[in-house]
Amino acid sequence: MHEIQVDDQVYELLQRHARPFVDRENDVLRRLLRIDSSPGTAKSQRLGGGDLSSLIDAKLLAPGDDLVHVQTRKGLTHRAVVTEDGSIRLPDGSTYAKPSPALKACVGHDINGWGQWTHAATGRSLHELREELRQR
Numbered sequence: 505m506h507e508i509q510v511d512d513q514v515y516e517l518l519q520r521h522a523r524p525f526v527d528r529e530n531d532v533l534r535r536l537l538r539i540d541s542s543p544g545t546a547k548s549q550r551l552g553g554g555d556l557s558s559l560i561d562a563k564l565l566a567p568g569d570d571l572v573h574v575q576t577r578k579g580l581t582h583r584a585v586v587t588e589d590g591s592i593r594l595p596d597g598s599t600y601a602k603p604s605p606a607l608k609a610c611v612g613h614d615i616n617g618w619g620q621w622t623h624a625a626t627g628r629s630l631h632e633l634r635e636e637l638r639q640r
Contacts, residue, residue: 554601557590562640564633570624573607582610603630
């Protein structure tokens with residue numbers, strides 16, 4: 505094992521991406537760098553990309569694809585775009601690495617973004633696309 509030093513800003517980023525009570529710094533770095541748990545096996549070149557990057561790599565999504573969430577009772581439709589690095593960009597320009605915080609920013613409360621964002625081109629939820637990827 506090697507030891508590295510990081511500045512406060514990098515450490516804060518690692519903390520933001522850590523799963524509480526599960527991850528150590530190395531785990532977070534491996535996930536952000538898309539490195540398998542077996543050393544030397546890179547999954548993707550999207551450094552620090554969003555959660556949708558694996559779906560882009562699998563050709564289930566593409567940068568620029570539209571995502572939609574319809575609030576039927578309120579008569580509202582929320583839209584977003586998949587970015588090059590697998591994040592989600594809202595119409596106001598804000599970008600989120602994860603689907604749920606992106607959708608929360610739209611609707612104002614906690615919500616399952618994987619289950620509620622729909623890929624406009626296919627009509628499938630992000631959850632369905634992720635499950636297809638897992639089954640491959």
